[in-house]
Amino acid sequence: MRAPREIEELMWEVAEGGDQRTIDQFYARYPEFADELEKRMQMVKNLRGSRPRKDVPSFVPRQSVRTLGPSRLAVAAVSLLVLASVTYATFAAMQFVNSQKTVRVEQPPEIVFNPPKFVQEDPRVDTSSVVEEYSAFHGPAVDERPTVPDIFMGKVTLQAEDISLSEAIVSIATQAGIEASIAPGFEDKRIRISCVEQPALAVLQELGQRFGFTAFKQGTIQLLIVPARSGDEVDAAGVPVKSNVSTAVAGSENTKPKDDKEPDNEPPAN
């Protein structure tokens, strides 16, 4: 029966100690290992009894001591030789392998990639020199873009003693090049008018204030004449704050300009 390691170590210690009391205790505790302990005791006894004895001679130093192991020089030489052999063998093997190659692999053509250089130019252009040069020859730069003439500001002249309001509006518009349209419900009447070289739109607006209509610009050349509503009706004899147009209902006495600040027609006294 194989004893556990702890028991084996204990048996060696008991056998080496040789104390009878300890031995008896071991027998009592581990009777199954009694034989093993006795074997070890005998073994230790024989081993110790085999200790060699020899008379002590005198010490005579040796002139030389044998070199049991290889000398360092020999080790270095052998190492160097082995290293050189391995190196040569590697070189020879590489040479052999290279010579056995039948397929020749050509090197692929070298491709040099030169990407085009895109330069982002500054969009801002310095025109100062150009402007200076232009100004030197042509004077200061002038904005020569075509401008659309405002036909509503065209000067018109109309002098009539007895003319219908619609005819006066059409005449003024025609002189200025305006396409005038008169909305339904327009109340026509006979008037007397006198204006010289006045803006067409201003004349029409003043007529509208006096005779109850509004002139609306429609685009660049059209004009819409819309009669005023009942609440907005202006008295036919109403005088504008400032007027360059002299108008009056035909047959009436009012021929003064508006800036006279006198009503053309006095309301009838009841």
Next chain:
Amino acid sequence: MSAVQETRRATDFDEDLVLVDRVVAGDEFAFQTLFHRYHDKVFAIARGVLLDTEEAADAVQEIFTLVYRNLRKFDKRSRFSTWLFRVAVNRSIQQARKRRYTKKDVPLEQAEEAAFEVEFTDPGDPEVETAMSQLHPADRALLTLFYWDELTLQDIGESLGCSSNAAKTRLFRARERFKQQYERTVVE
């Protein structure tokens, strides 16, 4: 234990160091004292490893010669005896290995007979000698240091360059191998 404490302990309690200093100073008689003091133990190591009395006696002379020549290199960080036993163990094991390689050169007919056999010029217990001859020289050195020189596990560890625990483990294995060989020898 630190090296400083070890040195102090050795200085305080190892009177061998006084003799070592005297040897280094040129007193050859002091080395004779060391030789007589440790001859038996060194011889036991050499005999236990080499298993040959004459060869062991020759080895002892060489071991002490080596120690005598290299005594100036002894740094006194350990006891002189520990250093001496380490030299003895290493030298004996080297010599045992060299002899084993030499024995490989014998003719094939004699090889079986010569294998693991050593001529015992002064055999003690023949069964012990036979069992010892079957062991590795390092195992023989361990058993010799423990049973013949009666060193402690710590001294054995220092002599072999290992810890006391490692020495204990190695000693246990060496004893078990010896027991195995010894029992086999007894049965035969």
